[in-house]
Amino acid sequence: MTPIEEYIQTMPAERKPILTELYHFIQTIVPEAEEKISYGMPTFYLNGNLVHFSNAKNHIGFYPTPSAVTAFQEQLTKYKTSKGAIQFPVNQELPWELIRQIVLFRKSENAS
Known part of the structure; x- marks a missing residue:
């Protein structure tokens, strides 16, 4: 089991399906990225942190860096x-x- 899968297993049952879907979706976009837990969150790493995500009470947090939000x-x-x-x-x-566009943006940004 990967560190991200372990993280998802600790989440409430009703959130596991969407977190798993998000995890696998990002995996398909950047299969070459390293997967780890960073800042306590699932993280995809390729030439630096690409994106993080997390479970929160009323939302799914997605953390693609300030440049991507802008x-x-x-x-x-x-x-x-x-x-x-x-x-x-x-x-x-x-x-x-x-989400796909943002992940690809971050991949391109980290490659340069």
Whole structure:
């Protein structure tokens, strides 16, 4: 079991499916990334931290760094954001295509 899978196993039962889906989705985008727990959160690492995610009481936290939040600010207007974080409400479908674009942005950013 990977460290990220171990993290997910500690989460409430109702959150495990979406966290597992998010984990596998990011894996398919960056299969070459190292997976680890950093800052207490599942982390994908490739030439530096790419993205982190976490479970919170009312949202899934997605942490793609401040540069990605700034770059995608127009697409993120319906989500609560802060300097390097995006909050995806748990009562809504995750924006899969947006997540894919952000992960690819971060991959490109870390490659340069």
